[in-house]
Amino acid sequence: MSVSVLGSGAFGTALAISLAGNGPVTLWARDADHAKAMQDSRRNEARLPGADLPEPLTATADIAQACSSEVLLLAVPMQKLRSVLQQHKAHLSGKTLVACCKGIELHTGLGPVSVIQEVLSESPAALLTGPSFAADIARGLPTALTLACGGADLGKALQQQLSTANLRLYRTTDTIGAELGGALKNVMAIACGAVIGAGLGDSARAALMTRGYAEMQRMALACGAKAETMAGLSGFGDLALTCTSDLSRNYRLGLSIGRGKTFDSSITVEGAATAHAVAEQARKMQLEMPITQTVTNLLDQRLTISEAAALLLKRPLKEE
Numbered sequence: 431m432s433v434s435v436l437g438s439g440a441f442g443t444a445l446a447i448s449l450a451g452n453g454p455v456t457l458w459a460r461d462a463d464h465a466k467a468m469q470d471s472r473r474n475e476a477r478l479p480g481a482d483l484p485e486p487l488t489a490t491a492d493i494a495q496a497c498s499s500e501v502l503l504l505a506v507p508m509q510k511l512r513s514v515l516q517q518h519k520a521h522l523s524g525k526t527l528v529a530c531c532k533g534i535e536l537h538t539g540l541g542p543v544s545v546i547q548e549v550l551s552e553s554p555a556a557l558l559t560g561p562s563f564a565a566d567i568a569r570g571l572p573t574a575l576t577l578a579c580g581g582a583d584l585g586k587a588l589q590q591q592l593s594t595a596n597l598r599l600y601r602t603t604d605t606i607g608a609e610l611g612g613a614l615k616n617v618m619a620i621a622c623g624a625v626i627g628a629g630l631g632d633s634a635r636a637a638l639m640t641r642g643y644a645e646m647q648r649m650a651l652a653c654g655a656k657a658e659t660m661a662g663l664s665g666f667g668d669l670a671l672t673c674t675s676d677l678s679r680n681y682r683l684g685l686s687i688g689r690g691k692t693f694d695s696s697i698t699v700e701g702a703a704t705a706h707a708v709a710e711q712a713r714k715m716q717l718e719m720p721i722t723q724t725v726t727n728l729l730d731q732r733l734t735i736s737e738a739a740a741l742l743l744k745r746p747l748k749e750e
């Protein structure tokens with residue numbers, strides 16, 4: 431099965447570089463000048479500086495050419511996924527679609543696989559998620575990800591096809607768990623960044639990561655996901671990476687909040703919209719998610735970091 435990656439951001443480019451080790455791969459950019467610059471310079475300096483595009487990788491802005499592949503990886507920001515699917519529906523229809531984004535859609539509360547199923551119900555859908563920085567994948571550093579697909583046979587085929595020499599995929603049929611793990615860890619990363627940025631210490635971060643994980647489990651189980659998925663690469667694994675590394679944009683947004691600094695709004699930070707989407711879902715489902723709620727209050731500047739910490743600390747004492 432041939433593969434194309436739609437979306438020439440950091441992650442799409444890194445995945446295409448890695449997949450080029452398996453054979454020809456097409457990388458689609460919406461902007462013709464960007465595609466041409468990548469094809470000519472064999473670099474994507476705008477989004478993934480310093481990484482060489484290998485010879486089997488073809489960059490194009492021709493959506494028909496990109497969608498001639500059987501498997502299409504969708505590496506666009508979560509809040510843009512629906513419009514990309516709708517805009518290119520005719521080309522995408524009937525293809526196997528693998529979402530590579532992390533988040534929950536703001537106005538529907540849906541994850542990426544559910545959005546694909548809503549817009550293109552006849553197309554098989556899967557999700558590629560887990561702990562990985564684009565820069566690491568592009569450098570060929572060892573990485574392990576989760577391939578989530580409701581259909582077990584298709585999941586196995588995609589696992590084979592999308593694993594590369596340095597990218598090891600595990601598979602699951604629990605798409606809801608994988609969606610929620612990848613989405614919620616970004617919210618927790620914003621919280622952890624804020625704590626570190628404000629100088630509240632590593633112990634506070636460990637507390638947030640652990641209680642954040644409890645929130646992730648609470649929502650995942652209430653949505654029918656498996657606890658083991660949350661304990662795997664797409665949940666715990668990505669939580670550990672994103673809450674502890676300056677390479678994470680979500681964590682860096684949190685650092686800025688904690689330091690009282692502004693953050694470049696053009697940078698893709700999935701956890702911001704997702705925090706609002708999840709807080710709303712939690713309200714509807716009557717789930718307690720105090721850290722997620724606090725992150726929305728910090729993002730909307732309804733609380734300062736010291737007010738937020740004080741409120742979390744003085745919640746009623748409870749069993750772990």
Ligand SMILES: NC(=O)C1=CN([C@@H]2O[C@H](COP(=O)(O)OP(=O)(O)OC[C@H]3O[C@@H](n4cnc5c(N)ncnc54)[C@H](O)[C@@H]3O)[C@@H](O)[C@H]2O)C=CC1
Pocket residue numbers: 437438439440441442460477505506507508510513514530531532533562563564565697698700
């Ligand atoms: N950067 C990373 O290390 C990783 C990113 N991801 C996920 O990958 C997804 C994409 O993130 P990045 O590539 O890092 O973001 P990015 O900000 O580097 O790139 C986003 C890309 O999407 C494209 N795009 C936006 N709207 C579009 C539209 N309507 N039509 C076509 N293309 C459109 C932009 O042109 C840009 O090339 C996010 O959900 C992120 O959570 C997952 C794992 C690692």
Ligand SMILES: O=C(CO)COP(=O)(O)O
Pocket residue numbers: 532560561562563616619668671672677678679680681698699700
């Ligand atoms: O998802 C990621 C790591 O697994 C990338 O994190 P950021 O989107 O916060 O940069």
